[in-house]
Amino acid sequence: MLDGILIGLSTAFSFSNLLMVIGGCLIGTFIGMLPGLGPMSIISIMIPVAISIGDPSAALILLAGVYYGAIFGGSTSSILINAPGVASTVATSFDGYPLARQGKAGKALTVAAISSFCGGSIGAILLMIFAPALASVALLFHSAEYFALMVVGLSAIAAFAGTGQVVKALLMTVLGLIMATVGEGALFNMPRFTMGIMDLQSGFGFITLAMAMFALPEALYLVLDPGRSKTEGGSNEIKDLRITRAEAKSIAPVIGRQSIQGFLIGVLPGAGATIASFLGYAVERNIAPKEEQKEFGKGAIKGLAAPESANNAACTGSFVPLLTLGIPGSGTTAILLGALIALNVSPGPRLMVDEPEIFWAVIISMYVGNLILLVLNLPLIPYIAKVLAVPRNYLIPFIFFFTLMGAYIGQNNATELLILVGLGICATVLRFADYPLAPLLIGFILGSMLEDNFSRSMQLYDGLGFLMERPMTIGLLGLAALLVILPSYRARRARLRQRGVADGD
């Protein structure tokens, strides 16, 4: 591990990679602050830039910096104008905005920055401890277990993403898998489902799909509902950034607890930073003394520290399944996985052995990123906050333009832009009907790997025999079935109970 850390230090602290972290954090903070643009949209837009860098370590460091920056920027807009740029910072606004309204915006931003820093750093330490252990276990896996593990990951994502409507999420996952089969796959070297269209020979572009699923619907929502981008009404004055010793003492245990809890939630596939932040807030409110409980929602600094440390730790935690198993735990890490594949890097247990400089550089750059967010961004906050004043009439055309450019640069093909618009309209309609979009993208990204492992197992066992002969595979597939069946059963039981109450039972 020490060797790995040294490799990571030398890679992450190279001049160009330091620039990547700083640049990524600043870009992420700026764009993350814009209401309506989440980390998935921002990372989608940044991927063509990252891929064109060519060096996988630098690209991943840049994208991880953008990810952290976006979460930090989301907190800033939550606190200053009660408009969370990111879903995982919604809980931040519960107490952050009331604090800003009381004229304590500076204090709120400091608490958020310190909590984020601690959450991210504790998460990175836990990642350093857990990831190598998990990777060494995963090295025992064969293609059959990988296939089963991916099915578990996809089921978990469907179960979490579609809370209350697992079937919708499952349908989206399968649709993503179906889209992954379009084009000429590496496995059979023959075109499938291209309908004779030349541009579909290489399949759907991952960047185009990511943009169409996240960036374009967000931008269209901003157009349709101008209220989403309104920035009036808040207090943008930031004066005193200091917090007292007593305040620091009171939030320290909250940060410690929520960093660990957030990290563990982040490790679970499908859970992610949003669930971690809400759960962190709820837990701290419940365990707080009665007197303090009344303060939650009115400007309690504990209520601000809890979601902020939890969401950053969860972001770090979501890198565990990505780096060790090659399975993305969230939509954002799915996009990062796609970027890695585009850079010819295969995340998974072999990553630590074959390309330790990438693995460790990412972990070390997480510390650096968190430190930069604290040291660089905090004093810059009053200036960065000015981005909130960009008029909607200028902001929206630029979001559309960068979405188009991202798809164009990714494929260097104008037809890709038409596919982007078509898929973007479909994604917006799906969002209207509450179909979750992250499972579709994750299904698409995992599709070829899933088929590859399935086919290899079929060839090795000359059929479906691997399902019976490998106990770990059966166990994992059983777990996947449970993950899908249990939430649906619970939802059905809750519905029946509700109907019973309504009928007067």
Next chain:
Amino acid sequence: MALDRWIALVILMISLAYGYTAFFTMDEGLPPFMKFNAIWPSTFPKGLSVMAVICALIILLSPQKADAGPKAGDIDYRRLLDYKLGQATALLAMMVIYALALRPVGFLISTVAFLVISAMILGERKLHILIPIAVLAAGVVWYLVQQVLGIYLRPLPFFMGTGG
């Protein structure tokens, strides 16, 4: 019928067409040696089509729930006309026009036109600010993409040279 069921119906149709291809037409052109393999190019798609059909049918046939309306902060598609639908449609049309014009008209002119017209669609009228910003942005992005990232972008119309 609610929108989510219409969507499930469309996906069902797509899955049926996908399944028909996987089960009936895909294997026709398969080389004989591949037919001895345990796995064919159509094996995985066959399973996917069955799963997609089952999921779509569950959504279509499950009892209709009471409509809870849109979530807070979400758009209510039943009242779509209350939103800025015209602006959204016009911007989508602009994106299509931009995609079609990018190669023949060149990056610089089509980008400036896209940014200016899109902002005007949204209600911007201060052209003396808008046009310089659009020209500057198009120029900076072209320079970054072409010169820094090394991705070819024809800057001017086709009859004015390649700009490479």
